[in-house]
Amino acid sequence: MKKTFGFRSKTEVLPLGSSISLGRDRGHHRTSFQPGYHIRDRDLKKIHKAASVGNVAKVQQVLLLRKNGLNDRDKKNRTALHLACANGHSEVVALLLERKCQLNLGDSENKTALIKAIECQEEECATLLLEHGANPNVTDVNGNTALHYAVFCQNVSLAAKLLSYDANIEAKNEDDLTPLLLGISERKQQMVEFLVKKEADIHAVDKMQRTALILAVNYECTDVVSLLLQRGADVFSPDVFGWTAEEYAAISAKKNFNCYLLHDQ
Known part of the structure; x- marks a missing residue:
C-alpha cells in the first residue's frame, strides 16, 4: 500500500x-522483505521438494525419469532453482546450471533466483548464478533489483560482486x-x-x-x-x-x- x-x-x-x-x-x-520461502508440500512438485532440501541425487533422478521438467513451476510460480537458492543448496544450483536451466525466471513477486539468493544471503549460490550469466538488473514487482536487496541486507561483498557483473x-x-x-x-x-x-x-x-x-x-x-x-x-x-x-x-x-x-x- x-x-x-x-x-x-x-x-x-x-x-x-x-x-x-x-x-x-x-x-x-x-x-x-521475506528472506526465505514458506514451503508447503502440496505446493511442490517432486523436483521442487528435492531442490528445497538439497537432495542432488533425487533431483537427478526426477530429471532422468522426466517426472518434472528443469524449469517447471510450483503453485507459487517458483522453479527448483529458486528453492535451491533460497535454501543455500549450492550443489543443487550447480546441477541445475549444468543442465542449462533458465536463469532469470521470476516467482510470484517476479523475484529471480539471483534476487532470492541475495535476499537470503546465500553468497555461494549468487556467485554461481552470476558466473553462469544471470542478469543482475531484472526487477521484481516493485522495481527492485538484486543490488537493491544487497543494499538492504548491507552485504558489501555481494554488492561489489554484482557491480563487477554490470549491475546498474x-x-x-x-x-x-x-x-x-x-x-x-x-x-x-x-x-x-x-x-x-x-x-x-x-x-x-x-x-x-x-x-x-x-x-x-x-x-x-x-x-x-x-x-x-x-x-x-x-x-x-x-x-x-x-x-x-x-x-x-x-x-x-x-x-x-x-x-x-x-x-x-
Missing part, C-alpha cells in the same frame, strides 16, 4: 518508520529510489559509504524529489550528511514541497533542542 507523505506545518519533522521493507517512510511503497548502480525502483537512496532511507551507513566510493550519483532524487542529502538529514545520519557535503551535495535543492536540506536540518535541530529542554526539566 502506498502512503502519502506530507507536512501539516513547518514544526513537524519527517516521520520515521520501522519495518522490514524496501522503502521505510510515508513517501515510499512498503515492499515485503543507478537503477531506480517504483519510488525512484536508487540503491544509494535506499541505503540512506534504511540507515545502512556502511553500504552508503561503499556506494559513494563507487561513484553512485549523490544528486539522484526519489519521486518526491528528495535528494540523498535531504534523506540523510531527515534520518539524522550525521556521518552520511558530512560525507555527502564533502562530495559536493547541493544544500539548496528543493523537494516537491519546496523544502531544502538546509530547512529540514533547521527543523530537526529545533526539534532536538526542544527535546533536550524537556528532558532537562
Whole structure:
C-alpha cells in the first residue's frame, strides 16, 4: 500500500518508520522483505521438494525419469532453482546450471533466483548464478533489483560482486529510489559509504524529489550528511514541497533542542 507523505506545518519533522521493507517512510511503497520461502508440500512438485532440501541425487533422478521438467513451476510460480537458492543448496544450483536451466525466471513477486539468493544471503549460490550469466538488473514487482536487496541486507561483498557483473548502480525502483537512496532511507551507513566510493550519483532524487542529502538529514545520519557535503551535495535543492536540506536540518535541530529542554526539566 502506498502512503502519502506530507507536512501539516513547518514544526513537524519527517516521520520515521520501522519495518522490514524496501522503502521505510510515508513517501515510499512498503515492499515485503521475506528472506526465505514458506514451503508447503502440496505446493511442490517432486523436483521442487528435492531442490528445497538439497537432495542432488533425487533431483537427478526426477530429471532422468522426466517426472518434472528443469524449469517447471510450483503453485507459487517458483522453479527448483529458486528453492535451491533460497535454501543455500549450492550443489543443487550447480546441477541445475549444468543442465542449462533458465536463469532469470521470476516467482510470484517476479523475484529471480539471483534476487532470492541475495535476499537470503546465500553468497555461494549468487556467485554461481552470476558466473553462469544471470542478469543482475531484472526487477521484481516493485522495481527492485538484486543490488537493491544487497543494499538492504548491507552485504558489501555481494554488492561489489554484482557491480563487477554490470549491475546498474543507478537503477531506480517504483519510488525512484536508487540503491544509494535506499541505503540512506534504511540507515545502512556502511553500504552508503561503499556506494559513494563507487561513484553512485549523490544528486539522484526519489519521486518526491528528495535528494540523498535531504534523506540523510531527515534520518539524522550525521556521518552520511558530512560525507555527502564533502562530495559536493547541493544544500539548496528543493523537494516537491519546496523544502531544502538546509530547512529540514533547521527543523530537526529545533526539534532536538526542544527535546533536550524537556528532558532537562
